[in-house]
Amino acid sequence: MQEQLVPVLLGGAVGVLALVTVGLAVALWRGRVHTRAELARAREEGSELRAEMAALEQRLADAAAPAAPEQRSDYVITRFGEAEDDAAEAPVVEGTIDRALFADLVLRETVVRAGGLAHGLRRALSPEVRNRIRFEVRREVKRSRKQRRSDLREARRAWEAHQRSGIRLDDGDAA
Known part of the structure; x- marks a missing residue:
C-alpha cells in the first residue's frame, strides 16, 4: 500500500506545483498587461500636457510681444517753455x-x-x-x-x- 501511496503523493505534489506555476504565470501576465496599459496612459497624458504647455507658452509669447515699451525721444521732465494748454494735459505713462x-x-x-x-x-x-x-x-x-x-x-x-x-x-x- 505504501508503494501505491508514494506515486499518488508525488503526482499530487507535481500537480499542485503545476497549478501554482500556472497561477504565477497568469498573475505575471496580468501584471504586465496592467503595467503596459498604465505606461500607455502615462505617455498619452504626457503628450497632452506637452501640447497644452506649448499652447500656453505661445499665448504668453503673443501677450508679451505688444507690451514692449515704446522708445520716446521727446521725453522731458518739465514742460518749461510750452503753452499752458499743453502743460495742463498730463501724459499718462504706463506704471503711474x-x-x-x-x-x-x-x-x-x-x-x-x-x-x-x-x-x-x-x-x-x-x-x-x-x-x-x-x-x-x-x-x-x-x-x-x-x-x-x-x-x-x-x-x-x-x-x-x-x-x-x-x-x-x-x-x-x-x-
Whole structure:
C-alpha cells in the first residue's frame, strides 16, 4: 500500500506545483498587461500636457510681444517753455498711479509712521521705563564717582612717590 501511496503523493505534489506555476504565470501576465496599459496612459497624458504647455507658452509669447515699451525721444521732465494748454494735459505713462491713490498712500504711510512714533514715545515715557532709566543713571554716576576716586588716589600715590624719589636724589647729590 505504501508503494501505491508514494506515486499518488508525488503526482499530487507535481500537480499542485503545476497549478501554482500556472497561477504565477497568469498573475505575471496580468501584471504586465496592467503595467503596459498604465505606461500607455502615462505617455498619452504626457503628450497632452506637452501640447497644452506649448499652447500656453505661445499665448504668453503673443501677450508679451505688444507690451514692449515704446522708445520716446521727446521725453522731458518739465514742460518749461510750452503753452499752458499743453502743460495742463498730463501724459499718462504706463506704471503711474492716480493722484488720489498717491495721496491716499502717502497719507496712510504718514499715519502709520505717526502711530509708530506715538507708540514709541508712550512706551518710552512710561513710569517703568523712566524708573529703570533713573536707576541706571544713578548706578552709572556711582560707578563714575568710584572710578574718579580710585584714579585720584592712584595719581596722588604716583605724585607722592615721585616727590619722594626727587628728594632722595637731591640728598644723594649733596653728600
